[in-house]
Amino acid sequence: MPKSAQENKKRRSLLDIRAVAARAKVSIATVSRTINRVPTVNAKMAKRVWDAINELGYIPDIQARALGSGRSGMIGLVVSEITNPFFPELIQGFEDAAIENGYEILISSTNYDPKRMELCIRRLLQRKAEGVAILTFGIEQPLFEKLADRNIPLVFVDAGPDRPDVSVLKIDYAHGIRQGVQHLAALGHRKIGFISGPLTLHSAQSRLAAFLNAVDECGIHAEPEWQVEGDHTFEGGIRCMERLLDASMRPTAVMCSNDVTALGVLHKAYRVGLRVPDDLSVIGFDNIQMAKVMIPPLTSIRMSPIDIANAAVKALKEHIEADHPRREYKVDTCLVVRESTAFPPGAMDDLKPSQRSDPKPLPSIAKG
Amino acid sequence: MPKSAQENKKRRSLLDIRAVAARAKVSIATVSRTINRVPTVNAKMAKRVWDAINELGYIPDIQARALGSGRSGMIGLVVSEITNPFFPELIQGFEDAAIENGYEILISSTNYDPKRMELCIRRLLQRKAEGVAILTFGIEQPLFEKLADRNIPLVFVDAGPDRPDVSVLKIDYAHGIRQGVQHLAALGHRKIGFISGPLTLHSAQSRLAAFLNAVDECGIHAEPEWQVEGDHTFEGGIRCMERLLDASMRPTAVMCSNDVTALGVLHKAYRVGLRVPDDLSVIGFDNIQMAKVMIPPLTSIRMSPIDIANAAVKALKEHIEADHPRREYKVDTCLVVRESTAFPPGAMDDLKPSQRSDPKPLPSIAKG
DNA sequence: CTGTTAGCGCCTTCAA
DNA sequence: TTGAAGGCGCTAACAG
Numbered sequence: 001m002p003k004s005a006q007e008n009k010k011r012r013s014l015l016d017i018r019a020v021a022a023r024a025k026v027s028i029a030t031v032s033r034t035i036n037r038v039p040t041v042n043a044k045m046a047k048r049v050w051d052a053i054n055e056l057g058y059i060p061d062i063q064a065r066a067l068g069s070g071r072s073g074m075i076g077l078v079v080s081e082i083t084n085p086f087f088p089e090l091i092q093g094f095e096d097a098a099i100e101n102g103y104e105i106l107i108s109s110t111n112y113d114p115k116r117m118e119l120c121i122r123r124l125l126q127r128k129a130e131g132v133a134i135l136t137f138g139i140e141q142p143l144f145e146k147l148a149d150r151n152i153p154l155v156f157v158d159a160g161p162d163r164p165d166v167s168v169l170k171i172d173y174a175h176g177i178r179q180g181v182q183h184l185a186a187l188g189h190r191k192i193g194f195i196s197g198p199l200t201l202h203s204a205q206s207r208l209a210a211f212l213n214a215v216d217e218c219g220i221h222a223e224p225e226w227q228v229e230g231d232h233t234f235e236g237g238i239r240c241m242e243r244l245l246d247a248s249m250r251p252t253a254v255m256c257s258n259d260v261t262a263l264g265v266l267h268k269a270y271r272v273g274l275r276v277p278d279d280l281s282v283i284g285f286d287n288i289q290m291a292k293v294m295i296p297p298l299t300s301i302r303m304s305p306i307d308i309a310n311a312a313v314k315a316l317k318e319h320i321e322a323d324h325p326r327r328e329y330k331v332d333t334c335l336v337v338r339e340s341t342a343f344p345p346g347a348m349d350d351l352k353p354s355q356r357s358d359p360k361p362l363p364s365i366a367k368g
Numbered sequence: 369m370p371k372s373a374q375e376n377k378k379r380r381s382l383l384d385i386r387a388v389a390a391r392a393k394v395s396i397a398t399v400s401r402t403i404n405r406v407p408t409v410n411a412k413m414a415k416r417v418w419d420a421i422n423e424l425g426y427i428p429d430i431q432a433r434a435l436g437s438g439r440s441g442m443i444g445l446v447v448s449e450i451t452n453p454f455f456p457e458l459i460q461g462f463e464d465a466a467i468e469n470g471y472e473i474l475i476s477s478t479n480y481d482p483k484r485m486e487l488c489i490r491r492l493l494q495r496k497a498e499g500v501a502i503l504t505f506g507i508e509q510p511l512f513e514k515l516a517d518r519n520i521p522l523v524f525v526d527a528g529p530d531r532p533d534v535s536v537l538k539i540d541y542a543h544g545i546r547q548g549v550q551h552l553a554a555l556g557h558r559k560i561g562f563i564s565g566p567l568t569l570h571s572a573q574s575r576l577a578a579f580l581n582a583v584d585e586c587g588i589h590a591e592p593e594w595q596v597e598g599d600h601t602f603e604g605g606i607r608c609m610e611r612l613l614d615a616s617m618r619p620t621a622v623m624c625s626n627d628v629t630a631l632g633v634l635h636k637a638y639r640v641g642l643r644v645p646d647d648l649s650v651i652g653f654d655n656i657q658m659a660k661v662m663i664p665p666l667t668s669i670r671m672s673p674i675d676i677a678n679a680a681v682k683a684l685k686e687h688i689e690a691d692h693p694r695r696e697y698k699v700d701t702c703l704v705v706r707e708s709t710a711f712p713p714g715a716m717d718d719l720k721p722s723q724r725s726d727p728k729p730l731p732s733i734a735k736g
Numbered sequence: 737c738t739g740t741t742a743g744c745g746c747c748t749t750c751a752a
Numbered sequence: 753t754t755g756a757a758g759g760c761g762c763t764a765a766c767a768g
Contacts, residue, residue, distance in 0.1 A: 016745055027755045032747060040753060062494040063431040063440065064745035067760050072431065082460045083657065088450045092477065095450075104491065107475055109460065123472065126430040234661055263661050270663045289451065293602055293631050295638045295663050384761055395739045400763060408737060432761035435744045 015058055024052035035060060062104075066128065075316050076106040076124040076132040078117075080139045085260065085288045086305065090135060093309030101317050103130075112139060121147050131155070131316035135169075135308065138201040153319030155312045158202045167315045167327045169308060171203070174210040176301035176333030177255070180283045181214035183299075183335055184253045189281060189344050193226035193251035195240040195261050204232075207257050207285065226251045230261050237264020245272065252280065252344035259284035259291050259300055266294060266340070277342035287336050297338035307331050383426055392420035403428060434496065443684050444474040444492040444500040446485075448507050453628065453656045454673065458503060461677030469685050471498075478504065482511060489515050499523070499684035503537075503676065506569040521687030523680045526570045535683045535695045537676060539571070542578040544669035544701030545623070548651045549582035551667075551703055552621045557649060557712050561594035561619035563608040563629050572600075575625050575653065594619045598629050605632020613640065620648065620712035627652035627659050627668055634662060634708070645710035655704050665706035675699050 021028040026045055033041050034049040041049075052058070066072045077094050079087045091107060098105045106129055108120035117140055124132055124147070131153035134144055138158060145161060148154055154166045184192055194211045197204030208227070215222045225247045230236040237256065241264060244251060256262040262284030266276055274280050276296060284291055287302035311329040318325035389396040394413055401409050402417040420426070434440045445462050447455045459475060466473045474497055476488035485508055492500055492515070499521035502512055506526060513529060516522055522534045552560055562579045565572030576595070583590045593615050598604040605624065609632060612619060624630040630652030634644055642648050644664060652659055655670035679697040686693035 012743090013745080018745085028746080029748080029755060029757095030753090033754090036747085042753065045754085059490065059493045061435075061496060061745055063434045063496060064760090065747075066431045067429075067435055067762090068745075068747035070747090070760070082456045082463075085453070085456075085658075088453075088456045092450045095477065099487070104495075109463065119467070122427065125427045127472075128429060128431060266663060267661065290453075290658055290661075293635065293658075295634060380760075386761085396762080397739060397741095397764085398737090401738090404763085410737065413738085429761055432744090433763075435746090436761075436763035438744070438763090 013061075015056060017058075017060070020049065020052045020056060020058050023056060024048040072104075072128040072130055073102070074104040074106050074127060074129050075313070075320075076108065076127075076129040077312075078108050078110060078120060078124075078132060078134045078136060080110055080112055080136040082107075082109045085290055086258070086286050089289065089305035090309055093306040094133065094313060097310050097313035101313055103313070103317075110136065110140060114140060125150060125152075130320050133312040133316060134160075135312060137203045153316055153325075155315045157308070158206065165319060167319065167325065167329065169311050169315070169329050169331055171206075171303060171308075171331045172333055173203070173206045173303075174213065176285075176303070176335055177207060177210040178214040178217070179335035180255055180299075180301050181211065181218055181220075183337065183341065184255075184281060184283070185218040185220060187253075187281070187341065187343050189253040190220055191223070191226065191249065191251040191253070191344075192220060193228070193244050193247075193254035195228055195230045195237065195244075195254060195256045195265070197230060197232045197257040197261075199229055204257055211255060223249070223251075225249075226254075230257060232258050232261060234260050234264045234267070237261035238268045239264075241265045241268035253282070253341070254280065255283045255285070257285055259286045259288045259298065262298055262300070262340075263290070263294065266298070277340050279345050281341040281344070283335075283341060291336075292338060294340075296340050299338045299341040300336050301333050302336050303331070303333045381429075383424060385426075385428070388417065388420045388424060388426050391424060392416040440472075440496040440498055441470070442472040442474050442495060442497050443681070443688075444476065444495075444497040445680075446476050446478060446488060446492075446500060446502045446504060448478055448480055448504040450475075450477045453658055454626070454654050457657065457673035458677055461674040462501065462681060465678050465681035469681055471681070471685075478508060480507060482508060485511055493518060498688050501680040501684060502528075503680065505571045521684055521693075523683045525676070526574065533687060535687065535693060535697065537679050537683070537697050537699055539574075539671060539676075539699045540701055541571075541574045541671075542581065544653075544671070544703055545575060545578040546582040546585070547703035548623055548667075548669055549579065549586055549588075551705065551709065552623075552649060552651070553586040553588060555621075555649070555709065555711050557621040558588055559591070559594065559617065559619040559621070559712075560588060561596070561612050561615075561622035563596055563598045563605065563612075563622060563624045563633070565598060565600045565625040565629075567597055572625055579623060591617070591619075593617075594622075598625060600626050600629060602628050602632045602635070605629035606636045607632075609633045609636035621650070621709070622648065623651045623653070625653055627654045627656045627666065630666055630668070630708075631658070631662065634666070644708050647713050649709040649712070651703075651709060659704075660706060662708075664708050667706045667709040668704050669701050670704050671699070671701045 017028045017031050021031045030045055031049050034046045075098055095105055106124060106127055110117040110120055132147060133155040135157050148161050148163055151165055157169045160166045160168050196208040199205055212222055228240045228243050230240045254265055256265060262282050265282050269276050269280055276282055284298045284300035287300040291298040291300045308331055311331055315329050385396045385399050389399045398413055399417050402414045443466055463473055474492060474495055478485040478488055500515060501523040503525050516529050516531055516534060519533050525537045528534045528536050564576040567573055580590055596608045596611050598608045622633060624633060630650055633650050637644050637648055644650055652666045652668035655668040659666040659668045676699055679699055683697050
C-alpha cells in the first residue's frame with residue numbers, strides 16, 4: 001500500500017499531457033500528435049510543443065499510451081536460467097535488437113520450475129506483451145501451449161507447436177559438429193567420445209544425431225560405450241568424464257553437447273592428472289565467453305547468441321507487423337579452434353621431446 | 369504499425385472486467401474487489417466471480433490497473449553489463465526477491481555507454497517504475513542524479529547522492545579482504561601483490577584501502593611496485609600480471625579486485641609456465657560461479673549477489689511502503705578458500721619431493 | 737456489502 | 753491542420 005492513502009486523492013500528475021498543452025498553448029491532441037510524429041502537424045506548433053516538453057521535462061506515461069493505443073510496445077523473452085552462462089549473451093543481444101526495433105523487453109527465467117513458468121506466462125499476458133520468444137532449448141515447451149492459445153506471436157528454438165502465429169529458429173547443429181569431428185579426425189583421432197545433453201531435449205538429440213552422422217561420414221567407428229548422456233551441467237560433465245575414464249578402451253578425444261559440460265570434463269581430467277590437450281582433446285559447444293578464458297582455452301562450436309537473438313526479434317517483428325511472416329529462420333554454427341585439441345597421445349612419439357614440449361596453437365577457423 | 373489499422377476500431381477487448389461481471393452477474397466493482405482480495409466481499413459472490421474468471425480465462429490488464437491505481441508495481445534494476453559474470457546471479461536474485469515481494473522487474477544494462485544509460489533511465493521513468501536499484505558499482509553514478517530529481521526511491525552501492533529517497537548498500541569489503549590477507553600471511557607469504565580495479569570507482573578504492581590496511585595489520589610491507597591498477601577485465605588482468613612479472617622482486621601471491629581479473633592472472637601464469645598455486649598464489653574477489661570451475665579452482669572473497677539483491681529489494685520496498693525507511697544496509701564479504709592458494713615457493717624445500725607433489729586442498733572457510 | 741460513477745493519461749475518431 | 757470529446761480497462765470514492 002502507498003505511504004499514505006490520502007495523497008492519492010488529488011492524483012492528477014502535475015506533469016501530464018495537459019500541462020504541456022497549456023504551456024504550448026495548443027490542445028492535448030496536438031501534443032499527442034507531435035510526440036507521435038504525425039506528419040500533419042504544423043512545424044511552428046510542433047516546435048512550441050517540443051519546447052514546452054523540454055522546459056517541463058515531460059515524459060509521457062507509456063502505460064496510459066498503451067491503454068489508449070492498444071499496443072504495449074513490449075516483447076517478452078523467456079529463458080530457462082539466467083545464470084547459465086549461455087544466456088546473458090543471448091539476453092544482451094535480445095535487448096539490443098529489441099531496442100533497435102523500437103520494442104521494450106520483459107525478461108523472465110523459469111529456472112526449470114513449472115510453477116514459476118506459469119507465473120511467468122501470466123505476467124507476460126498481463127503486461128500485454130505483443131510477442132514472446134521462448135528460448136529455453138526445449139525445456140518445458142508443452143506448457144507454453146497456453147501462450148499459443150492467446151494467439152500472440154511466438155518464437156521457439158528447434159521446434160514448436162504448428163500454428164500460424166508460431167515461428168521456429170532452426171539451428172544448424174550439423175554444420176559446426178561436422179567441422180569439429182573433421183578437425184579431430186584430421187588430427188588423427190579415431191576414438192572420439194560424445195557427452196550429450198539430456199536426451200529429452202530436442203536440441204540435445206539433434207546434436208547427438210549430428211555427431212553420429214559426422215563420425216560416420218569420416219569413416220570412424222562410433223563405439224556406443226563412448227556416448228554418454230549428460231545433463232548440460234558442470235557436475236554432469238564430471239560424472240560423464242568419470243564414466244568415460246572407466247571405459248574398457250578410453251577415447252582420445254571427447255566432444256560435449258555444451259561448454260559447461262566440457263568444463264566439467266576439463267576439471268575431471270585435471271583431477272586425475274590427464275593433460276589437455278596432450279593426453280586428451282576436448283571440444284565444447286556454445287562457445288560461451290568462458291571458453292576462451294579457460295585453461296587451456298577451449299575449442300568449441302559457436303552458436304552465436306547474437307544471431308539467435310537477432311533472428312528471434314526479427315521473427316517477432318515480422319509476426320507483429322508484417323502480413324506474411326516467415327515461419328522458419330536459420331541460425332548457423334561453426335567451429336572455433338583454440339587449445340584444448342591436439343594430436344592424440346602417441347601420435348608424436350617419433351619426434352624429439354624438445355619438439356613436443358611446446359605445442360603451438362592450431363590456426364583458428366574462426367577467431368576466438 | 370499493427371497488421372491492419374482497421375481492427376483497432378472496435379477495440380474493446382472481448383475479455384475485460386465487464387465480461388466477467390456479466391457472466392458472474394455482479395458489477396464490475398465487485399469483480400475488481402474480488403481480484404484485489406478486498407476482504408469485504410461476500411464469499412458466495414467471490415466464488416461466482418472466480419468461477420467466471422476461470423471459465424473465461426480472464427487475465428486483468430495490468431497497465432489499465434496501473435493507470436487506475438497510480439501504481440505500476442514495477443521496480444527497476446540497472447547494471448553495467450549483463451555479460452559480466454557477476455551480474456547474472458545478481459539479476460536472478462533480484463528477480464526472485466522482487467517477485468517474492470510482489471513486484472515486477474525491469475532490467476536494463478548500460479554497457480558503460482552514457483547515451484544508453486540516458487535511454488535506460490528514460491524508459492524506467494516512462495514505465496513509472498516505483499523504485500530503481502542502480503547496482504553498477506560506481507560507474508556513471510553522477511548521471512543518475514536525473515533519476516533522483518524525480519524523487520523516486522533509489523538504491524546505490526557503496527555511495528550515492530545524499531537525498532531522503534536514496535539509500536545505500538554498504539558493502540563490508542574490509543572483512544573479506546582481511547581474511548584473505550591473513551590467509552596468505554598464515555601460509556607464509558610476505559610478498560603480496562594487489563591488482564585493483566579502476567581507481568575512479570569507489571568500490572575499487574575501498575578494496576585497495578582494505579587491502580593496504582589488512583597488510584599493515586599483519587605487519588607485512590606493502591611494496592608500491594606490487595600494487596597495480598587494473599580495469600576489472602580479463603585482458604586487464606593479463607596486463608597487470610605482466611607488470612607484476614616485470615617487478616624487480618616478484619610477489620609470491622597476488623590478490624585481485626575481482627575474479628575476472630584473477631582469471632587473467634591465472635591465464636598469464638599458465639602462459640609463462642608458472643604453476644598456481646605451487647609457484648604463485650592467487651585470490652580473487654566476487655566469488656563468481658566461474659571461480660569454482662577454474663583450473664585450479666580459485667580462492668576468492670565472496671560478495672554474495674543474493675545478499676545484495678535481497679538488500680536492494682528490501683531497501684526499495686521500505687522506501688515505497690514504509691514511513692521511515694532505513695538509509696543504509698550492510699552487506700558482508702568473506703573468504704572462500706579453494707586451490708589457488710598454497711605455501712609460497714621455497715617454503716617446503718626441506719621436505720622430500722614426494723611430499724610436495726600432491727598438495728592437498730586447504731580446508732574451506734566457506735564451502736565453495 | 738454492493739453498485740454507480742467519475743476519473744487515471746493518453747490516443748483517435750469526428751467536425752470544424 | 754487543429755480541437756473537442758469519447759473511449760481504453762481498471763480503481764476508488766460515494767451512495768445505497
